[in-house]
Amino acid sequence: MTDPVNENPQNAAQPGDVVAQGEQVPAPEGAPGSTVAGGTGRETRTGQFFRELLSGTWLVSVLAVVIALVIGGVLIALADQRVQETATYLFARPADFFAAVWDSVYGAYRAMFRGAVYDFQAETFSRAIRPLTETLVFSVPLILAGLGLAVGFRAGLFNIGAQGQIVLGGIFGAFIGFTFDLPVVLHVTLAAIGAALGGAIWAGIAGFLKARTGANEVIVTIMLNNIAVYLIAYLLTTQAFRLPNSPFPKSPDVPSDSAAYPLLLGPSFRLHAGFLLAIAATVFVWWLLERSTVGFEIRAAGSNPNASRTAGISVNRVVVLTMVISGALCGLAGSAQVLGTERALTAGVAASYGFDAITVALLGRSRPVGTFLAGLLFGALRAGGVLMQSTTETPIDIILVVQSIIVLLIAAPPLVRAIFRLPAPGARPRGVRTPVVKEAAA
Amino acid sequence: MSTVITEQARPQERTDAILKPISWRWPVLYGVLTLAALLLFTLLPGLEGETIYQLSRGSDLFKIPNFAVPAALTNWLLVAVMVALTILAFWLTRNRRDVPRWVPVVFGIAFVLTFLTYVGAGRSTVIPVTTLLSGALALSVPLVFGALCGVVCERSGIVNIAIEGQLLGGAFLAAVVGSLTSSAYLGMIAAPIAGALVGVLLVFFAVRYWVDQIIVGVVLNVLVVGVTSFLFSTVLTEDKATWNANQRLPELPIPLLSEIPVIGPVLFRQTLLVYIMYAAVILLQIFVFRSRWGLRMRAVGEHPKAADTVGIKVNRTRVINTIFGGAIAGLGGAFFTVGSGLAFGKEMSAGQGYIALAAMILGKWNPTGAVAAALLFGFSKNLGNVLSTIGSTVPSEFLLMLPYAVTIFAVAGLVGRVRAPAAENIPYIK
């Protein structure tokens, strides 16, 4: 356990808490033994409210999104042809340049808003709110996979394999969907369970290898991602999976009346019951982590595997179980694709959800509610990005840039504060003296 | 104070040594592989005729003619060799003696030969051994550079998952600069800058803001994919001729050495990038373990507090080394574009950065070990490619899976007990 030569500090913060230990935990006001030694100034209630608001994490999150959008905007402007043209004669007619910049950036983001929230150019009401429903649709796999990754992060496991687990979930789910002919409720339930099973097995491989051999799960899950890509490519050439006479590799359709997730808002919208599944999954993950014995073990092993072992928790078992649960949730994300939106299996079933889910989980700080909200936000980005790409020809890859910058900034709140000169939490405003505390050091 | 003797146990002489339980892992592994070779490549139908091996290419010093081997006989012989080696391994392990290093190497060669002989049996297409080997070396280039970057960064205490992004960024910048200047060499020189930039971001978030290094690495990879894909889809596609015209580093054969049959073309008929790689491996191996820079780097990665107490600036060392490592990886990324004569394409690094990490772990954080592991992975990748062109019965998708499966196998099975630098992923905060 210890030796005098090499004292390792306690396990660094779990990955869900993106900030490693070291961010100063502010001394709570009125800490035991503290005496406010007669300050020369007193803070007003309003002053205190604003200070807490300005130093809170909500504001940091919002500002992080703002900064990311700004940087995204810079890239958009840089790549825009008109901007490049006007830049050549910038000093002659600067107005042109700025107009071009504004046009490109504003145009892109306006399209994004139209695609994600509310289409103010639409004729009918239902068309106008369709973007919002699209956001919800895109958010379903993000939430489900994000929850899966969040569970992994809480256990200290970096499951980067969501992409592959989604693919496997799609394979299993779609197969059950288009192969068998079963009564409605049974069919869709089995297909969903199958999808979860597929993802669970794929992730379970990595979990098992980590528990048995200590194999680095980052590498194993990423390798499994690549293998999954080739696996699905192969399967789509086989008889069991391939739809004959299709111009590109595709599976037979999943029958909408029995195996697919029912549509929630009628046929003019794509929103399907997978969204309810996502909500249920969020509640389930909350219960799992906060109220169940399994969650207790997961959090313990994620924070300090040594102490967990000493207390009798089998960390190996936790590793495998966590990866299985994580994979199952990612598999369900795959089901949202094959049973919900696409209703067929193609090579691109996972799109980029696997990697987006990582950013979702990180933004949500591996907490269920946070992940749900983060999933909604990134679902909005995606929905908006689709329209943005089609109307303004801004490639959808810009979303990756925005997402990753958001996550990096969220991970480093002091950086955001530094950019906007905001006070740090617990910082005392000028004028109030620091209480002097005398207490024996631990 | 009195001493009452209650019991007395004299320390015993060591009469019978209590020994560690024998680990049968390696002999069992040999046995399984031998069995696989027997069942899959020897007993299965399809092993008729001859397999033609080609050992030289046009411009060698003296040409070795292709030689054909009777497929079935060859494989039986090879299997016999493998069986012998397996028995040797079992016997040595049982007697608690070390299995010498040449055994796995010979075994590996025999195993691969059975596979190749099986694949080429009865076909008129040759098994191009030289191409296999030189292609393997070429494909290993980004892996080697990536693994060397990993060694430098991790031995300093920084976990660098962003090697993937550094490779991709290096590929991108090499392509763009090469295209703009119409010079592959200038592209190659520019590539490290991209890798170093990613390294700057990595240390900025990891050292300054104490963000978990694995997370920063993963997110940076996503960021690089986003930026490069975005720029590809806009600027590079709109005006390919200016921004993404493919340039190619010329092959620079070393006179005389490159004409040695079999290994000559493999090792000495390569681009400047590959020669730089040779130099980098040798230099790093020396400098990591015998120089002042290397000693301080390892101190900072194992026990930063101890380094601090002798006056070494821990975080500054980490920052500089990580940026330097990033430059190494960026240079490796140049392989994908100017090193291969290809234009930039989206996500063209295809997971090599992660394989490079596996090579680093497999190589136990030593430059030469990492290179050996990288060569193994590169070979498996090239095997997959070559076999699809030969046209074997195995579906091409499974062949493409090969390097990834080999990596998993290596990380899980072959690694055993490895010890990472003790202080990695732990920010040094005073």
Add this chain to the structure above:
Amino acid sequence: MEPTDVKLELRGITKAFGPLVANDHIDLVVEPGEIHALLGENGAGKSTLMNVLYGLYTPDDGQILLDDRPVTFSGPGDAVSAGIGMVHQHFMLIPVFTVAESLALGYEPVGAAGLIKVDEARRRVKEISDRFGFDVDPDAYIEDLPVGAQQRVEIIKALSRDAEVLILDEPTAVLTPQETDELIEIMRQLKESGTSIVFITHKLREVRAVADRITVIRRGKVVGEASPTSSETELASMMVGRSVNLGVDKAPAQGGEESFVVSDLTVLDHAGKAVVDRISFAVRRGEILAVAGVQGNGQTELTETILGLTEPVSGSITLDGEELTGRPVKERLRAGVGFVPEDRSTDGIISSFSVAENLVLDLYDTEPFASGLAMSPAVVRENAEKRAREFDVRLTSTADPISTLSGGNQQKVVIAREMSRTLRVLVASQPTRGLDVGSIEFMHKRIVEERDKGTPVVIVSTELDEVLALADRIAVMYRGQVVGIVDGGTDRDVLGLMMAGVPLEEAQVQAAEHRTTLATADAVAEQEGTS
């Protein structure tokens, strides 16, 4: 180069970490060629002060003066150039380096292209090592060296920089009484050559034997100076601020029948070497058996094997006849094994968990805390309130993360957790390491209480003071073997020799011939009536 004699003065040094003031206007004067002891309990601020002196921390206020000239250190490099050397309590050595590399680090002799001149580095090691009669192999790997040798390497490191002031932070924690004598001899040699020594400790007995002058620190402030002739009681009360009972009130053991038996236990490390080598002992009901020995002789592996983290390659561990080997940790805990780990921060508690959660770390999945998979937070909370009261844990709320508690209170949580189960054996490893005196007293009291309930108790401790205070019988370990099992009242010197591998009878003979400083101090203390 002859070191010039230097007077060191600390004036008004203040250092705070947030609201916690570790050093509060501390004044300290060390004359040249003096052995000055800095005495204070764990947590008093001694190490912080020395880190300030060594340049690892910058003081918020105050000055450091060398020969009446103020100096500022921006880092340890400056301190070393100024002639200050430090041997830390937790060694600043890199396990995978050789001795020569460890010595070279930071001051590497380089040749062409920055490559290190290895022979030169080796030569440096030999030179100093010979000067003081150390006998250290420059090519040995640090991790292969026994702890005492590692300390010598640390001392060589400091001396090789021509230190004029040498700071030793709790140096005797890892030494036997005989090795302590050797260290004292080294200190005297250094003193004669003009080097000043600052000797940080919390052990009263040593201080009086070694120091020329003693400064006592309590809660970050200097409480006063004392001379080595002060009695232990005086020093103790200065150190703690109230009168202290230095012994442990312990009735003689009411020995019952043998209950916890370890028999022929052998554990191998990954290289195949026996780190626990055919160990056998038996503990009776209502008895405390202390396993004594210098750190690194297999005690850690022994306790890990008893708990179940490691499996032995042969031998057995039985509890009232029930075999424990082969059973997972959880089963052993439920079978009544209580375990206090050596390093509470890495193995005992989960820092980010609340106090309440830490209190159920082993029972979270049993009734009444959980039914099936679902946990009951209310029950967990109630339990925490109860235990916190029972064990006098100072906290604001049981929902606070346990990291907000002091070390002593954290250890109380650990022991509370273990003692809330019915125990059939208690195994406590270094139970009072790093704790303040009040917490030490508390822990000892509870351990004795547990014994008096009839539970067999096994204490593993490297602190001979603790062993002598608590043990009914003592098993001495050396290189993985039990050298002997002796009565709790055995002479310190005999124990010390056994800890170095000398068998009992020979140890008794040798001890009679050579009394170590500490054993002599024991005798003096006994006369004073404080033992």
